[in-house]
Amino acid sequence: MTTIPSTGWGNIREQIAATVRAELSRAKVRPSHLPALIGKSQSYWSRRVNGELPFDTDDLAGLAGLLNVPMQHFVEVGPAGFEPAAYGLVVPNFTAAA
Numbered sequence: 001m002t003t004i005p006s007t008g009w010g011n012i013r014e015q016i017a018a019t020v021r022a023e024l025s026r027a028k029v030r031p032s033h034l035p036a037l038i039g040k041s042q043s044y045w046s047r048r049v050n051g052e053l054p055f056d057t058d059d060l061a062g063l064a065g066l067l068n069v070p071m072q073h074f075v076e077v078g079p080a081g082f083e084p085a086a087y088g089l090v091v092p093n094f095t096a097a098a
Helices: 012-026 031-038 042-049 057-067 071-075
Strands: none
Touching (some): 012 057, 012 071, 057 071
16 A cells, blocks of 8 residues: 655645645536536546545646646645655646747
8 A cells, every 4th residue: 555645734635635626616616517527427526626536647637727727736735845856746847938
């Protein structure tokens, strides 16, 4: 079994789920609408939005497009001073070239 790194502010999977929930709320999108908007089943989204299972990159890309936020926004998680690299995470810069 894989141990999910803790950041001192819950595990990363739960932090990403919390960020997704916050962005869905800001956009006034109910998690129950995700299957119709992005695809996959209701139970698929429910288990990820609740932090039970991790999102994959395709999920985050679909959510980013739907919510009009950069994909990396979902992985910019943790308390002040949190450094993703300390947990072996790399947050790519998806800024488009001019």
